[in-house]
Amino acid sequence: MIQHIRISRQLIFVNKILFVFSLFGLIGAPHTHNIRAKRYFFPLFIAIDGSFTEVKVNEWKGAASNNRNQEEDGSAFIVEILKNLGADLVDSVEYGDDELTQILLSEIKDVWRRIVNNPKSLVNSGETPESLGIYMAKILFIAKDRHCESPDETFINGKCFPISTRERSEHCPENMGLYDDEKNEGFCECLELTKEKAKSELRPIYSNETGVCYRQNTQGPCENGEWFVLKNTYPRCEPVPDGCPTDGRHVFWNPDNSTAKQCWEIWTRGPCDKGQLLHLEQDSTEEPQVYCSYRLAESFFTYSALSFPPCPPGTLSNYVGQCIGCSRGCYGAFIG
Structure with missing residues (x-):
């Protein structure tokens, strides 16, 4: 029966x-x-x-x-x-x-x-x-296909903890948050920036040598007199241009080819016209683009709950929008 x-x-x-x-x-x-x-x-x-x-x-x-x-x-x-x-x-x-x-x-x-x-x-x-x-x-x-019942948690060190992609997690080094992989297991990766911050703050980038993320245009893992930058899609150490602070707030840039590059502070007027500020346009693979625009102007960096936000430099986005460090292998996932 x-x-x-x-x-x-x-x-x-x-x-x-x-x-x-x-x-x-x-x-x-x-x-x-x-x-x-x-x-x-x-x-x-x-x-x-x-x-x-x-x-x-x-x-x-x-x-x-x-x-x-x-x-x-x-x-x-x-x-x-x-x-x-x-x-x-x-x-x-x-x-x-x-x-x-x-x-x-x-x-x-x-x-x-x-x-x-x-x-x-x-x-x-x-x-x-x-x-x-x-x-x-x-x-x-x-169905035992996830460790954690909440979609906002991931599994690390034998327990479920909140996913934190824009604020540092206590389980991760500085400039890194706790992300979720396709097995609902947690790992540390570079922090994301909000839409507004991405206009005025350089994104952290990942160092394959140390396995840690650092703010761009700071000394990071580099020697004295160098700063950590993203060039030709690859994070690297380069000599600091004369007069540039390595504080992560300055870029070496010129508004056009007729002028020499200089060190400018992001989100200040710099060489821009009156009423404009230095903005950033950033994605996951290219070096940041600097441009002059009005304070309230929208950047090209957009986010939607049903689209995939750009990932921090040094990582790739899998097909459901999670940012995966290539040092861990770039793979697909189902749900975060």
């Missing part, structure tokens, strides 16, 4: 997974997708006579087609699918079905990626990227 109940529950779960397959075109899709579906579910087709019929599958396909039209109109149907799969995963974990849990987990991750890539799917869902991120982290925690 218990075995029959368990199989019955499995079929409910699998029905919903098949529903997702039909939603995203896997049922009746190209041959390779059909093979995938058969590989997952063909044993259950044989095991339980009459549980899956052509009529039933057609019903699911019809429902999925209607709901796909709703999704294109900005409905929250895909979020409902995520929640349904999440509920099934909780039940699967409770019943100790590891194989089914892994199948559900794989499909949940696939649906989550689709949501991240299509912000319109949150319209009318009652969810925000933050609230859905909390839900997703909890589901992965239940």
